[in-house]
Amino acid sequence: MLEVSTLSAWYGAAQVLFDVSLRVGPHELVVLEGLNGAGKSTLLQSLIGLGPRVQGAITFQGQSIAALPAHQRARLGLGYVPEDRRLFADLTVRENLLVAARPPTSKAHSPAPGTAAQQLDQVFSLFPALKAMQKRRAQEMSGGEQQMLSLARTLMTSPTMLLLDEPCEGIAPVLVEAMVDALLQLKGQGMAMLIAEQNALLAAHADQVITLVAGQTGVPLTP
DSSP: OEEEEEEEEEETTEEEEEEEEEEEOTTOEEEEEOOTTSSHHHHHHHHHTOSSEEEEEEEETTEEOTTSOHHHHHHTTEEEEOTTOOOOTTSBHHHHHHTTOOOOSOTTTOOSOSSHHHHHHHHHHHOHHHHHTTTSBGGGSOHHHHHHHHHHHHHTTOOSEEEEEOTTTTSOHHHHHHHHHHHHHHHHTTOEEEEEOOOHHHHTTOSEEEEEETTEEOOOBOO
16 A cells, blocks of 8 residues: 655655655554654655655555645545644644545545544544543543544545554553544544554554664564
8 A cells, every 4th residue: 555665764864764664564563663853753754755855665545646736635545643633723623624525535444434524433433432421522532532532633635545654652652542433433444554652552553663763764563
């Protein structure tokens, strides 16, 4: 589904990724591990088309996307959940979700339902807590609740694959459990995912665990 070959990235003159190669197959959960500063966020931003200058090959569902802007990669079905969430603080939970609603570009390849109402039902089934706070503004939510909303909003775009940057970082343990449960439900529905995460609960269920060290991929580990 996603293939990356000899990908390098620079911020100005500073190189932060060095010939990174990886593959995420259909329906696979791949966990990307590494210390802070190893380049995990940079790699995900490079794949969605945000941030650094890159060189190398990125292929998604058989199509080269390295030259495409971020919005075109998203329209092809690549969903991105950033660590900083990027919610509309003044909008309610429901408004944040509906503003992102988009039908699948290919019903044959997306596990998401086709209408906004059906999409809402799906994300509320994954995150029942969000259903109970539909009228709450994003700025009034806890960090963990905002993280759930950020993932739910990305699901409203009908992605066929998710890129997630530290979805369990800095949130309460009970919400970590809810997040992990939701991600495993998505895996069970056939969603492909590449997740930068240190939480061992996810790695234990991964098809691959890839270690990033100083901007380079190490030997994939089998969980």
